[in-house]
Amino acid sequence: MRNLLLILTLLLASGKLRAQPTVPAGRVVVTYLDSKLLAHNPGGENPRRRVSVYLPPGYDAAPQRRYPVLYYLHGYAWSDSLVFNQDGLPALLDQAIAAGKIRPLIVVTPDEKTLFGGSMYTNSATNGPWADFTAQELVRFIDGQFRTLARPGSRGLAGHSMGGNGTLRLALLYPGTWAAAYALSPAFVGPSPEYMTNPSGLRTALRAPGRAALAGNFPGQMTVALARAFSPDPKTTPxxxxxxxxxxxxxxxxxxxxxxxxxxxxxxxLLPARAAGLRQLRALAFDWGAQDEFRHIPATCRTFSTLLTTFGIRHSAEEYQGTHGSGVMGPNGRMYQQLLPFFNQHLDFKP
Structure with a gap:
């Protein structure tokens, strides 16, 4: 017993068992938006959408204070719940605010996982107007429900993978809505046979008599999700x-x-016809892992960066050592080290 006490005393003295300092914790609110825009869509998508909202430490204690908002768009086959729970976004935000990586802000992630895995954040004659829902209806809803700085200068837009694509798409299509945008590992940025004519996914989709036949088949489901977003035809079966x-x-x-x-x-x-609107952003950034499993991502991101430069649009485009998701979350990930400081610099935090 004497030896055990001695060991514990030494460990405490060295700091190895010393309690880690706790950081102030924000609060997560899960709410629902009954979308008028998505109601009665021919594709059978549920217009009642869950929305996860991070409220920063001090939100409840200072009822007069208002905050900027970061809209964070999740990836294909993911959801707001997985971003907040499995990815650990709230704890990461708590740490970032405590460390001064970013000042207190509200972070919003809508659930845009559809019957086939994802809305692609685009307007569709089959799925419904998901781009309008995200950039217009959701923004109005959040400004009405929470103490936001309800102006473009205090709104940021970001997302990963499909959400990175949505970030670039919505920044292009809805100028004057966001102050800055940051896309992580954005997918489908440019044409590529990897996803447009993937033999495995396309054959599976063409042979499937319905949704049940695609259960568990990632390439087939993604092919159908992309088709319902990019080449919708409500009268075409199945x-x-x-x-x-x-x-x-x-x-x-x-x-x-x-x-x-x-x-x-x-x-x-979309860029050539929308370049003027994109120039309204204070800042635009995107990055991707050199070892991304989706091989079209590095190639199409490089091409997109070249096109942005051609049109004279200031931006940051960076390739780093990592896979599709390995370098995104966590204290050493792009979210913590790059994305949050980016918005700390480019959003308005004062009324």
């Missing part, structure tokens, strides 16, 4: 979308009438 290929007796044939619709939906092809 998925309400035109797929970018057809099956012959022995081969897969690409459909030239559909592929241009997918190409036209990418931020790369």
């Amino acid at each position: 998925f309400g979308a035109a797929l970018p290929g057809s099956l012959g007796p022995d081969s897969l044939t690409r459909r030239d009438a559909v592929l241009p619709r997918w190409e036209a939906a990418t931020p790369t092809y």
